[in-house]
Amino acid sequence: MNVNTTIFFSIVIAVVLVRVIRRFLDLPTRLPRVNRLLDYIWVPGVALFALSSLISWKSDQLDEIYLLLVFGVGIWILLRLRTYRPARLLLLAVIPFVAYSAFELLLALVTPALLKDYDDSFEVAQAFTFIWLFTFALIARNQKNQLEKDRLLREEEEQAKQRISAQNVELERLVAERTATLTQQAEELRYALTELRITQNQLIQSEKMASLGELTAGIAHEIQNPLNFVTNFSDVSTELLTELEEEQQKADRDPELEAEILTDLKQNLQKITHHGQRAASIVRAMLEHSRANNGERQPTDLNKLADEYLRLAYHGLRAKDKTFNATITTFFDPSLGQISAVSQDLGRVLLNLFTNAFYAVQKKQKEGHTPGYVPTVSVNTLHRSSGEVEIRVRDNGTGIPESVKDKIFQPFFTTKPTGEGTGLGLSLSYDIITKGHDGTLTVETEEGEGTEFIITLPATKP
Template sequence: MEVNASVFFSVGLAAVVVWRMRRFLDLPTRAPQLDRLINFFWVPGIVLYLFALLIHWKTDRLDEIYTLLLLSMVVLVLVRVQEYRPARTLLLAVAPYVLYAVIELLSGALSSDFLREYRGLFSNSKGFAIIWLITFVLIARKQKKHLEIERVQREAEEKERREIAAQNAVLESMVAERTASLTQQTEELQHALEELKTTQAQLIQAEKMASLGELTAGIAHEIQNPLNFVTNFSDVSAELVTELEEEQQRPDRDAALEAELLADLRQNLQKITHHGQRAASIVRGMLEHSRASTGERQATDLNVLADEYLRLAYHGLRAKDKSFNATLNTHFAPDLRKINAVAQDLGRVLLNLFTNAFYAVQKRKEQGQADYAPTVSIATRQLPDGDVEIRVRDNGTGIPEGVRQKIFQPFFTTKPTGEGTGLGLSLSYDIVTKAHAGTLEVESQEGRGTEFIITLPA
């Protein structure tokens, strides 16, 4: 019965040790095969018990042998999972106790007298081993708690990284979708810009053609006068030649009459030449206006240029409306110096300003004011600093204050739909300010008239 109680006590104590060790080291996860193996920790105890009964071994060393076997199993388990830091600490904790148990068992087996003689030493050693074991078990528990905290932190960090990765994936997907959308919008805007540029080029060309049409109408009316003179003087000259031939065939020729006829003929030919040159000048101006600007600058007399385009614009409007009449006032500075400019470009500017002026006075005339006299004025002036100033004034409808700041913007027009493209003043502003480094300003009173002021550097 003594052997029975001792062995079963040792087996019960081993069960507690194995259970605690499995939980502490988390053996089912770290070493599942080893965990299943140590479930048979009770086998050595039962074997020893049966062996003692068989040979009638009545010794008090049976529990010590089983304890040593149990400690050996614990050491083997700790060696297998020594990559786990608390396991290494536990291995260090049980090593002195295992060493003490081996020495005590061997000493008792070899000589019981030796064991009794040094019992005090063995008791002290056992106490030291137990204190060492408890101390390092506590250290191992602290390490396990610390590792558990680190594990929780790592899991939290890993969870946070996964959440961040998921958010990044969502953001990347959103960015990709947004990028694709922006790319599509960019392509659409690029396409719209190309269409806008094409439309703008077409509108500019339409504005030039409209300007050319107005100029052509003025030229057709203006060129009619010199052509009529050429025709009339040609007919008169032909009659003079016929009279001269008849006089030469008479037997009593009148020398004085022949000289008078020749003088008249010479005078007619001079007038034909003069009006022919005038017609050629008008045609040349039309060709210069119709062709693209070369940008070549040359000395330009602004008085001549302004007078020519004023009359061309006026006759162009009269070609459309025979009932329209207006007073043309010119105040040209006699001391105006020529400036280095692109004459055909400035001609387009003046033609635009004159056309707008005649349009404004015509619209005011249509309002039915009885005492209203349409008047368009052009004045040039030499400024003290050497610059040249051109003022184009009308007494038409004027420009409302709300739209006065917009009149030089492209495609902005105060005319009804179909009567203007909104590019005339914009092109004129660019020609004056950008191409000739000048200024183009406007002063207007609604219902009273408008004045455009061009300043060109010398």
């Protein structure tokens, strides 16, 4: 192969090596100016090619000189990129090969005989430098691939961070919008709650007024009896006084008749006093029920209170329906005594329970599904051995369905038709017993058979 051909092949090899090193070291990005200069790596080869046609002395080493020049440029580039780990490994791979090639070229120029005498040794050394070159080149390539993977991973992580940052910004915006919406909704709910409390207070007042109306109707009917007695006994007493005056004006007076008339007058006056006190007691009960409650507990006779409100509830219903009659059975434990309680509140509870009981038996009677049905309401009081006081209100009315049993103490829940109940009676009664008196209010019922409400109160003595 002549010199021109070897130089030509050397130029091709140089161009290929430059292309490889450009891609391997990413020179367009890392060293853009050097990368542009490498476009002219062929110029020295062409110069040597021109020189080889003019100079024949030692011209067969010109291709080696050119390749050493190319490798020298490569070493210079690797030195500039020595902070890049694959470049350092590639530099370590190239230096022994370049050093050996330069040494061999030097011997070929100075003492060719020596190079020929130790040809085998130099071939072994050259093979070693080739092995060294390719081994470290592979290591450098693996390291570059690993670095590339790491770079891609870092880019993905950076992109993930950017996405997270963008999502955080979006979330902050959404949170701000949601916060503004929730703030507005909170204001609306606060306003609605205020309106609800006003409405609730109005409904509670309506429930109290309805209770007062039922009590007033019962009182009006109940107070009629003692007033009738007072009127009748007053009329009879007036007649007896007239008869006594006539007897006293007679010449022949009858002392026994006068004594009998006076005895009758005394009995009439006692009965007038008794029924007058009865009427006054009913009026006092009405006033206590309608008076504002100060929450102070006072000595209360539960037996008397239960009896009073039982009759008032019964007569209150009869004032609305003259045809209604019911059997009332009572057992008031004489050992009950007085307990410390808010009598007005307990009166409201008892009135509500009694009214509901009479309503249930009246409804069952009107339905007419039970032949021979007798409406019955029973009220019992008991002083338990545990020290608690118990009041039981039982009726044989319609009962409460199991599906709504757990709801009867909820505010605004009622089984009565629209307009006949607010659904606050039992709710207020439950609060008065449980919260106001530290007691319990429970219910036992069987649909179609009847209902029993059980009040348990601590027997706190006044």
